[in-house]
Amino acid sequence: MNIAFQIEDLWGILPAIVLCAFGGIAALAEVFADRSASRSFVAGLGGFGVLIALGVNCWQWAGIEGAFSVPLFGGALVMDAFSTFFNFAFLAAAGLALLLGAGYLRQHDADQGEYTSLVLFGATGMMLMAQSRDLIVFFIALELMSIAVYVLTAFVRKSRRGAESALKYFLIGSFASAILLYGAALLYGATGTTDATAMRPILDADPALKSSMLVQLGMLFLLVGLGFKVAMAPFHLWTPDVYEGAPSPVTAFMAAGVKAAGFAALIRIFTVTFGYDALEFGDSGNGWVGVLYGLAIVTMFAGNLGALPQTNIKRMLAYSSISHAGYLLIGLVASAFGDLSNASTIDQAVGPGSTIALYLLAYTFSTFLVFGGLSLLGKDGEEYTNLSDLAGLGFKRPFVGVAITLGLLSLAGIPPLGGFFAKFYLFREAMTLGRPELTILVLIAAVNSMIALYYYLRVIVFLYMKEPTREVPVFESRGVTVALALSLMATVALGVMPSRAVDMARRSMASLGSTEARAAARAPDSTQTADSIKAAAVKALDGAATRLRKAAPAPAAE
Amino acid sequence: MIGLTHYLVVSALLFGIGTLGVLVRRNALVVFMCIELMLNAVNMSFIAFSRFRGGMDGHVVAFFVMAVAAAEAAVGLALILHLFRTRQSLNVDEANLMRH
Numbered sequence: 001m002n003i004a005f006q007i008e009d010l011w012g013i014l015p016a017i018v019l020c021a022f023g024g025i026a027a028l029a030e031v032f033a034d035r036s037a038s039r040s041f042v043a044g045l046g047g048f049g050v051l052i053a054l055g056v057n058c059w060q061w062a063g064i065e066g067a068f069s070v071p072l073f074g075g076a077l078v079m080d081a082f083s084t085f086f087n088f089a090f091l092a093a094a095g096l097a098l099l100l101g102a103g104y105l106r107q108h109d110a111d112q113g114e115y116t117s118l119v120l121f122g123a124t125g126m127m128l129m130a131q132s133r134d135l136i137v138f139f140i141a142l143e144l145m146s147i148a149v150y151v152l153t154a155f156v157r158k159s160r161r162g163a164e165s166a167l168k169y170f171l172i173g174s175f176a177s178a179i180l181l182y183g184a185a186l187l188y189g190a191t192g193t194t195d196a197t198a199m200r201p202i203l204d205a206d207p208a209l210k211s212s213m214l215v216q217l218g219m220l221f222l223l224v225g226l227g228f229k230v231a232m233a234p235f236h237l238w239t240p241d242v243y244e245g246a247p248s249p250v251t252a253f254m255a256a257g258v259k260a261a262g263f264a265a266l267i268r269i270f271t272v273t274f275g276y277d278a279l280e281f282g283d284s285g286n287g288w289v290g291v292l293y294g295l296a297i298v299t300m301f302a303g304n305l306g307a308l309p310q311t312n313i314k315r316m317l318a319y320s321s322i323s324h325a326g327y328l329l330i331g332l333v334a335s336a337f338g339d340l341s342n343a344s345t346i347d348q349a350v351g352p353g354s355t356i357a358l359y360l361l362a363y364t365f366s367t368f369l370v371f372g373g374l375s376l377l378g379k380d381g382e383e384y385t386n387l388s389d390l391a392g393l394g395f396k397r398p399f400v401g402v403a404i405t406l407g408l409l410s411l412a413g414i415p416p417l418g419g420f421f422a423k424f425y426l427f428r429e430a431m432t433l434g435r436p437e438l439t440i441l442v443l444i445a446a447v448n449s450m451i452a453l454y455y456y457l458r459v460i461v462f463l464y465m466k467e468p469t470r471e472v473p474v475f476e477s478r479g480v481t482v483a484l485a486l487s488l489m490a491t492v493a494l495g496v497m498p499s500r501a502v503d504m505a506r507r508s509m510a511s512l513g514s515t516e517a518r519a520a521a522r523a524p525d526s527t528q529t530a531d532s533i534k535a536a537a538v539k540a541l542d543g544a545a546t547r548l549r550k551a552a553p554a555p556a557a558e
Numbered sequence: 559m560i561g562l563t564h565y566l567v568v569s570a571l572l573f574g575i576g577t578l579g580v581l582v583r584r585n586a587l588v589v590f591m592c593i594e595l596m597l598n599a600v601n602m603s604f605i606a607f608s609r610f611r612g613g614m615d616g617h618v619v620a621f622f623v624m625a626v627a628a629a630e631a632a633v634g635l636a637l638i639l640h641l642f643r644t645r646q647s648l649n650v651d652e653a654n655l656m657r658h
Contacts, residue, residue, distance in 0.1 A: 147629055161656060164656070167640075171593070178573075182596070182603070185600050194619065
């Protein structure tokens with residue numbers, strides 16, 4: 001853990017710094033806010049912070065030329081197109097969660113400004129997770145995200161379900177974190193470093209060490225820990241309870257943001273810093289890929305079959321979120337195969353890898369459409385999320401009905417929505433590798449998509465074709481309307497004109513295998529990397545930070 | 559002579575006891591204590607590796623882990639207290655409001 005601090009490294013984590021700062025400001029502003037009007041001021045402050053971070057992120061995206069990767073803080077963190085792309089997803093999740101939260105919290109008598117700062121801190125953790133290369137920095141980022149989300153789950157104090165699900169989430173989440181940390185300890189013991197990128201050349205140089213119990217157990221524990229976070233079967237049993245009990249805006253934030261952060265870390269740690277070839281397990285061929293392959297199948301079936309009998313929509317969506325983790329694992333397996341078939345280049349892995357990024361983006365917006373609509377049903381700590389509670393909502397609130405319907409159709413993968421294109425792109429990229437194993441996996445996924453149609457369409461039947469059985473309180477909120485409109489536009493845009501998003505996703509994945517990152521990985525000794533880091537930082541930040549650089553004094557030469 | 563293996567075995571045992579406790583105990587507070595035990599077992603591994611391999615990384619990590627564990631304890635105890643207030647019990651088996 002060689003954390004060398006250079007002031008220009010701060011540019012690389014600027015979006016996270018902005019969010020963190022606004023989270024702190026919002027927490028302070030809350031102290032002085034005692035009336036409802038100033039509460040919405042706190043929420044507005046948070047929204048402003050998200051917008052600024054979004055601006056900074058766009059600025060950085062424009063500044064990164066091609067597939068490029070800049071190590072920060074001596075390689076503990078990294079800024080590249082990959083992390084910047086995922087930042088868009090995290091910022092979208094945070095912004096939408098804030099928009100949904102304002103009205104929801106007022107309705108449930110929990111109008112506290114801490115909601116804003118917790119969402120911002122959680123998003124900060126997610127960003128740092130996608131950026132971290134050092135396992136310990138990664139662990140701290142993970143905890144930053146998790147602890148914020150634990151609290152958010154229990155945010156509505158009147159809700160008994162919230163209290164219960166928060167405790168379950170907390171106990172299982174910190175159990176998973178401890179397992180993950182033990183994995184990091186074992187890998188540290190085997191290689192003498194906590195930097196996952198520096199581990200790679202050490203492991204590559206010593207095949208006996210690579211297949212040793214210490215390293216394999218370490219990787220297994222890391223996988224188990226992350227598996228809990230992204231709700232991968234067989235570590236998914238907490239998901240339905242937690243998703244059902246958490247406030248709907250928080251559930252959406254959890255489903256979209258935490259899953260995206262978990263997958264970002266899975267991609268970076270499992271496939272890149274250890275190298276795609278490290279996925280090969282000992283001499284037994286494709287061991288780790290085999291494990292992920294099996295997990296993908298189990299996860300898809302566990303999710304889709306579990307969702308079938310559910311009568312509570314949030315519970316059903318929890319199972320559906322598990323099944324989406326299964327589809328995403330296909331992308332991970334395919335990108336591993338892509339590189340295994342052609343070990344000298346990463347190019348073949350870019351296509352399948354980019355499907356994960358695109359899928360997560362489409363999933364984020366679709367999820368917010370459905371949960372955003374659902375968050376309107378309820379009052380004073382009680383949410384009305386049984387299927388029968390939706391009866392007639394499609395006519396009572398046409399826009400909300402349309403939003404939920406389109407969100408569900410997008411999750412089901414119906415054209416022309418974002419969910420359809422993401423799924424189509426995922427299947428196509430997996431098929432183009434021409435491996436029979438992947439074709440089988442795609443066929444299984446197609447069967448699963450058909451199973452999923454049943455439970456998604458059933459909700460729509462209730463929305464439009466059933467008579468209401470009991471009076472359900474539905475509140476009005478401008479924030480929710482705005483959030484739904486934004487998500488709707490994004491979902492349709494991703495489905496109708498996805499080429500730009502695909503380009504961005506491909507660029508983000510290509511940056512993972514860029515030559516600079518590999519060169520830095522091959523030369524772990526500090527004197528050599530200091531220069532290359534410096535050169536890389538200057539090159540990448542030049543495009544973005546020229547103006548500010550002129551204003552600031554030139555950094556002292558190393 | 560006490561070597562690296564001894565420390566690692568003790569650490570693995572502690573981690574195992576913690577894991578077992580999380581899986582079989584039913585009191586939320588005890589489960590939480592078992593998680594803390596797991597974290598401390600990990601700390602022990604880190605420090606033993608650091609001591610016997612040279613380098614200070616493991617020692618530094620132990621401090622970070624302690625800080626994270628403290629933050630977790632603050633949130634965890636608050637959540638446990640919150641649950642106790644709503645149902646006057648810490649038994650995790652009784653936390654069964656949500657069933658499909």
